[in-house]
Amino acid sequence: MATDRGGIWGKNPVRERDLPYEPFACAPALKLDAHERLHKLQIDALEGRLARLELVLERLEKRLWLAVYGVAAGLLAQALQGLVTMAP
Secondary structure (H helix, E strand, O other): OOOOOOOOOOOOOOOOOOOOOOOOOOOHHHHHHHHHHHHHHHHHHHHHHHHHHHHHHHHHHHHHHHHHHHHHHHHHHHHHHHHHOOOO
């Protein structure tokens, strides 16, 4: 009892054009789309972490240079103090 519109069950949904979704929207494509969205979220999170790490490193570098200049100033002060005490 086959009909001319598709098999024994009546309408063939593959041949119908009034579907609510595209005919090629299949599970592997949907999985790939979900994976791509998840990947984008992960990359965005990593970029955020990288930006925060760069800020922390920048602050650390400023502190390091401040310490280096402090040590250099201390050494120069000691040398100048030694020269002042040796002067008549």
